Amino acid sequence: MIRRHITFFGDVQGVGFRYRARQAAERCGCTGWVRNEWDGSVTMEIQGEEEAIDRVILWIEAGSYVRIRNLKSRNMETVPGERGFRKA
Numbered sequence: 001m002i003r004r005h006i007t008f009f010g011d012v013q014g015v016g017f018r019y020r021a022r023q024a025a026e027r028c029g030c031t032g033w034v035r036n037e038w039d040g041s042v043t044m045e046i047q048g049e050e051e052a053i054d055r056v057i058l059w060i061e062a063g064s065y066v067r068i069r070n071l072k073s074r075n076m077e078t079v080p081g082e083r084g085f086r087k088a
Contacts, residue, residue, distance in 0.1 A: 001047065001048065002075060004047075004053060004076065005044075005076050006044045006073045007043050008043075008044070009069050009070040009071065010066075010069030010070065011065065011069075013040055013041075015067075017042050018034045018087045020060050021034045021042075021085075022087060024060060025056050026084075028053075029049075031079075032047050032085050033086050033087070033088040034086075035088035047082060
């Protein structure tokens with residue numbers, strides 16, 4: 001179990017990114033949150049198995065209008081007992 005803080009850059013706002021992220025995270029058994037930032041990026045903290053987190057990102061990228069041009073990722077301490085995935 002790992003937790004990642006990820007910031008996505010590109011065409012990531014106004015394209016269903018957060019909705020897709022929530023759906024994918026729930027289907028893959030991940031927890032955390034996702035939010036739009038003032039600079040047009042999207043930030044996500046996601047917790048789960050590494051392979052599941054990778055699947056979530058791939059699912060988001062498969063969105064019709066989502067274009068991830070770059071991302072920054074770092075590992076974090078896990079949050080014990082966290083439940084669900086929400087749009088923040």
